[in-house]
Amino acid sequence: MENSGDKGAAEGVGYWLQWQVLLSALICVLPTVVAVRFLRRIGGGSDPLKSVDLWSPCWRNLHPRWLLFYRAFAFITMAYLLYETVAALGFIVFLFYTQWTFVLVVVYFGIATLVSIRGCRKPGEKESNLGVDEKLGFLEHLMQIIYQTSAGAIMLTDIVFWCLLLPFMLGENFQLTLLIGCMHSVNAVFLILESALNRMVAISFS
Structure with missing residues (x-):
């Protein structure tokens, strides 16, 4: 008989591997990476x-x-x-x-x-x-x-x-x-x- 705790853990992992979750993560991560690179490029030389x-x-x-x-x-x-x-x-x-x-x-x-x-x-x-x-x-x-x-x-x-x-x-x-x-x-x-x-x-x- 399958352990209910293992089954719940498997379902939890499955939730985080759905494509919607991964796409949401990309929507958050990609703009952050672009923003950090942009700030590093202009942050030191831009006039206030x-x-x-x-x-x-x-x-x-x-x-x-x-x-x-x-x-x-x-x-x-x-x-x-x-x-x-x-x-x-x-x-x-x-x-x-x-x-x-x-x-x-x-x-x-x-x-x-x-x-x-x-x-x-x-x-x-x-x-x-x-x-x-x-x-x-x-x-x-x-x-x-x-x-x-x-x-x-x-x-x-x-x-x-x-x-x-x-x-x-x-x-x-x-x-x-x-x-x-x-x-x-x-x-x-x-x-x-x-x-x-x-x-x-x-x-x-x-």
Whole structure:
């Protein structure tokens, strides 16, 4: 008669050898390896960010107010989606990691909007007169930390949801709605566009 303990151990090992688990591990490990190599390459030689880098677009001909409007739009849209999700499903949604990463991006765009408002109100808007000796304050440091944290978090959650979970969840017990789809995609879309617009290309540890 087979020992129940040995059978349980075998089933436990079998669980960790499933392709879904291995793929999830790769999703976590590969970006980490790329990030470490990237940080080792630029960490020692990159110039520290200035205040102007957090509210000026990377495109020279694009006025900072456009980045402000975009951040405000992203904040309002995501806050509305979060409100609709909680109103429809209740606070139980915060038992899931996805909602917390979504909230993190909402907080980022809220802080980024405030930083952009403060930057656009400064006298003189020529780049030669902006941010030469300005250093990051608490709000700017917090904005940069949340930006770097949420970027990896939302990519992980969205990829896992669309590529690993959703194909096996579709059925009688689960129905993909527009709201659920937005909660697992809008955050990534907004943050990718933000990355294409802002000037936070250097990573500062000073």
